Amino acid sequence: MPDTALSNRPALPPEIGRRRTFAIISHPDAGKTTLTEKFLLYGGAIQMAGQVRAKGEARRTRSDFMQMEKDRGISVSASAMSFDFHRGAMEYRFNLVDTPGHSDFSEDTYRTLTAVDAAVMVIDGAKGVESQTQKLFEVCRMRDLPILTFCNKMDRESRDTFEIIDEIQENLAIDVTPASWPIGQGREFIGCYDVLRDRLELMDRADRNKVAETVKISGLDDPKLAEHVPAALLETLREELEMARELLPAFDRDAFLEGSLTPIWFGSAINSFGVQELMAGIAEFGPAPQPQRAEPRQVGADEGKVTGFVFKVQANMDPKHRDRVAFLRLASGHFERGMKLTHVRSKKPMAISNPVMFLASDRELAEEAWAGDIIGIPNHGQLRIGDALTEGEDLRFTGIPSFAPELLQGVRAGDPMKAKHLEKALMQFAEEGAAKVFKPAIGSGFIVGVVGALQFEVLASRIELEYGLPVRFEASQFTSARWLSGPKAAVEEVVNRNKQHIAHDNDGDPVFLTRLQWDIDRIERDHPEVTLSATKEMLR
Numbered sequence: 001m002p003d004t005a006l007s008n009r010p011a012l013p014p015e016i017g018r019r020r021t022f023a024i025i026s027h028p029d030a031g032k033t034t035l036t037e038k039f040l041l042y043g044g045a046i047q048m049a050g051q052v053r054a055k056g057e058a059r060r061t062r063s064d065f066m067q068m069e070k071d072r073g074i075s076v077s078a079s080a081m082s083f084d085f086h087r088g089a090m091e092y093r094f095n096l097v098d099t100p101g102h103s104d105f106s107e108d109t110y111r112t113l114t115a116v117d118a119a120v121m122v123i124d125g126a127k128g129v130e131s132q133t134q135k136l137f138e139v140c141r142m143r144d145l146p147i148l149t150f151c152n153k154m155d156r157e158s159r160d161t162f163e164i165i166d167e168i169q170e171n172l173a174i175d176v177t178p179a180s181w182p183i184g185q186g187r188e189f190i191g192c193y194d195v196l197r198d199r200l201e202l203m204d205r206a207d208r209n210k211v212a213e214t215v216k217i218s219g220l221d222d223p224k225l226a227e228h229v230p231a232a233l234l235e236t237l238r239e240e241l242e243m244a245r246e247l248l249p250a251f252d253r254d255a256f257l258e259g260s261l262t263p264i265w266f267g268s269a270i271n272s273f274g275v276q277e278l279m280a281g282i283a284e285f286g287p288a289p290q291p292q293r294a295e296p297r298q299v300g301a302d303e304g305k306v307t308g309f310v311f312k313v314q315a316n317m318d319p320k321h322r323d324r325v326a327f328l329r330l331a332s333g334h335f336e337r338g339m340k341l342t343h344v345r346s347k348k349p350m351a352i353s354n355p356v357m358f359l360a361s362d363r364e365l366a367e368e369a370w371a372g373d374i375i376g377i378p379n380h381g382q383l384r385i386g387d388a389l390t391e392g393e394d395l396r397f398t399g400i401p402s403f404a405p406e407l408l409q410g411v412r413a414g415d416p417m418k419a420k421h422l423e424k425a426l427m428q429f430a431e432e433g434a435a436k437v438f439k440p441a442i443g444s445g446f447i448v449g450v451v452g453a454l455q456f457e458v459l460a461s462r463i464e465l466e467y468g469l470p471v472r473f474e475a476s477q478f479t480s481a482r483w484l485s486g487p488k489a490a491v492e493e494v495v496n497r498n499k500q501h502i503a504h505d506n507d508g509d510p511v512f513l514t515r516l517q518w519d520i521d522r523i524e525r526d527h528p529e530v531t532l533s534a535t536k537e538m539l540r
Helices: 032-042 067-072 103-115 131-142 161-172 224-228 231-247 253-258 275-285 416-432 454-467 488-497 517-526
Strands: 019-026 079-087 090-098 118-124 147-152 175-178 180-183 191-194 199-202 213-216 261-266 307-315 324-332 334-336 340-343 348-351 356-359 362-365 368-370 374-379 388-390 401-403 407-413 436-440 446-450 471-475 480-485 502-504 510-514 531-533 535-537
Touching (some): 019 032, 019 103, 019 131, 032 118, 032 275, 079 275, 079 374, 090 275, 103 307, 118 275, 147 275, 161 175, 161 231, 161 261, 180 231, 199 224, 224 231, 307 416, 324 416, 407 416, 416 436, 436 510, 480 488, 510 517, 517 531
Parallel strands (some): 019 090, 118 147
Antiparallel strands (some): 191 199, 199 213, 307 324, 307 388, 324 374, 334 368, 340 348, 356 362, 356 374, 407 471, 436 446, 436 502, 480 510, 502 510
16 A cells, blocks of 8 residues: 555555554563564464463564573564565565663664654553653654554553553653553453444453454444443443543544554453554554655655665674674665675675575575565674665765763673683674773773663673673773764864773774763863764764
């Protein structure tokens, strides 16, 4: 279905128009990974969903491949998965990016959101809008991403439906329209009324992988409703829906695509309930691949020539092969395996001979891909986050951020003879975007910067598992880092006068390490032409 709502743009080629590229955002434990599993189940990509909290081998969810994710049951790396979804006569291609829910990995999530055209926001029916959801929503708002909301865990004790909707509207400043309405809650939850299609959806608690039963009815006055819904619940449903229709806006696709209105579905991902209706919503209402911001011009999805940008690098997805895969979002064109593309940063041609498509850690060779798709390019370190690949045009995609770390620690190898191995491991993780690595101008060793403390644990675990190198992190005198920019002579003067505060990141850019806010104030006062920045645009 071409994206006609966004005005005067020409219709996209059918292959591009059927693509939906989106991310799932939520607070930890809202049920995001379980929902991802059910998407894959209904897309026919897997035969049985493995819940995060299941036992033994069943808990190995398909979108979590890192050892620590399997041990802890959390997602810490963003996975990309492609699968088809049939809706009537149409077959849609879903490109789903599963993001880390844990706040310590928010930078990975921010970058992931630059590669998608829409987001599914998952909230817990008992807890409502939580802090991490709010942060991630703000990033979506900055990019005007359309958002579909799924209120999960309705089969447990949850809050009043109006209360949940009010909280979303107040905390996130977005209008909410009900796409479905829950009937009962907790133990009494029996299903939902499909507001958009006037249907009754009934949940089967006995079989968690079974599709909900759909009862076709003609409106809330249909006598068939009484055959399936207890009288007290039916009366409540009619009252609540009447109020909802008076108090809440009707669905408006233009307002949704602009990011000012979110449709909300209610369900229980673990019981496979409400998931198919949400998927149908993504297919029917979600945007086809959108234009991407770049310098010196915007890139349209309908352009004939292939362009794309790297938004994530994942090292050692297969520990046996020391591989590194760059995740490339195709912005335009029809890519075919074996194509030669220009690596804009180095100005060198690259033959893309082994591109892969992902089903979590399973991968297959991608013979072709279209604008909106995400492909993996195995490489040996040539590709970094923010890099552009084109058919020759000098383009730089904008808006891919790198944030100043909030925690800094020194790092040492358990065996001093392996310092070189440690440097190689740290550089690999820096290029992957898993941490900031700074080489101080004075002294030896490295300082590692992260957004959240759990990242130090993940790094130590991965360095030991992937490189056989035990390491220890130790306290640093520095508390934050700022990138230096401005006239070359002025920056050099700051560097030369403050050697004990200066380090360089893995790109070789100068960084000012601070102990107190006073350090920053002093530089800004003494060197007004130099800018100390907490973010660095990853333009290549």
